[in-house]
Amino acid sequence: MLVLVTGATGKVGQVLLESLLSEPRWAHARIRALCHNRSMPPQDRLEIIRGSIADRAVVEMAMAGVTHVIHMATVKEDPLTAMDVSVKGMFWLLEAFRVSPTGQQFMLIGGDCVVGHIIMPYDAPITENSPRKPYPGVYALSKLLEEVMLEQYYIQYGINGCCLRSPWIMEKDDFRYVLSFGADQFGGPGWDELITPGDRERFHAQGLVPLLIDATGRPLRRNFVHVSDLVAAILAALDNTATRQNLFNIAMNSPVDYGEVAARLAETRDLASVRVETPFHSNWLDNSKARLTLGWAPKINLERMVDDAFAYVRAKDDPRKVWYVG
Known part of the structure; x- marks a missing residue:
């Protein structure tokens, strides 16, 4: 198992890498981190590749031999780079994954900005089938485009992917x-x-x-989620056949x-x-599907x-x- 992690130096990425490298059940996994603005020292079972996710050659080099992708790299309200990272970068990752002879699972970490978190009203708990209603701004638009692009690759190419949609991470x-x-x-x-x-x-x-x-x-x-609970959900979804072409809300129980x-x-x-x-x-991001399908529950x-x-x-x-x- 060779896991490519984008956004590895961020809040979630650092906790995820620590878990992947320390937990016995992932002792067989090697990790490759694609880093751009920030980096980290390589260590046993952890390889670092430097470059922009918007660069096709960099992405293809990072994807070589990869079995699993955990895509977390993002930018916030920056119209100068948002489309490069969230659209071009996502596209190059998906293109490399769909033709990869080793690729097994593509996991996207999304956000509740695509359903407008507290900006857009809903008259019922927000499930994975609720309509997307992103709030104004380039960040919410970019995360919506990521989700839709991933779903289109299910339809067009039948790839094995999933999306974990989280609210504000503490x-x-x-x-x-x-x-x-x-x-x-x-x-x-x-x-x-x-x-x-x-x-x-x-x-x-x-x-x-x-x-x-x-x-x-x-x-x-x-809605909020603690970083430790989000990482637990990522690990519950990793290499899990039940996640195939599925979307999961990952949030506190209420x-x-x-x-x-x-x-x-x-x-x-x-x-x-x-x-x-x-x-x-006030909105409620319903996590019932994740609890039922992944056997996961926030602590x-x-x-x-x-x-x-x-x-x-x-x-x-x-x-x-x-x-x-x-």
Whole structure:
């Protein structure tokens, strides 16, 4: 087994590589990482190839002898590079895979931006059969094009592939900074879009956490997944015949309720909250298919995600690094 991993140096990629290289059940697997802007030192069973995924020659070299592809490389709201990575890069990977004499499985790691996460409304839980409704922006468009391109290769060429669609991925103390009114806030929504600069400064000084309210006036419910649970799902899907030409939602069993978050922090950390009215929609990314088909279940629930994030203490050699702004 030779597994090509794109996006190997990112938040998910690093945890995935550690698992592939350390878990006994994958002791027979060799890993090849295709790296572009960042790299890592090679080690036993890990080979590094440098170059752009948009370069056909680089992709064909990276695909030589590969049996399994785990494609995670992406860019966020960057119209200058999004199509090169998500369209051209995906195309070259799929073209090399479909004619490969060794290729066995192509796995795409997608995102809930293709169903609009909290921007687009749904009147029922979002399943793998729900209509795609990406929110505005090049990132959501690029992830939608990846999913559709993969599905077309099922139809046109009959390849064995699957897509794992995840929501916002948390690790370490990420969720603590999701709730910050300070300059260290991680991800969206940017508070300046919803409250005045004066209120933001005051809330930060008072040590308050946001209780986000959705468009119906109830606490917002938003989907998350912990990086360890996503990696567990990837490994459950890897070389699994049940995944053939399938799409799976990979998320917590229920969305995070900001009302419950505020209550948890008041109880365990004596932190007060403040209501923040938003135009967002509460949605539920249903993971039933993944739990049934893959035998996978997330281990990180709301209480643990909150508790772990606020208790996390970083070592001196572990500076906070924001891979993408969220």
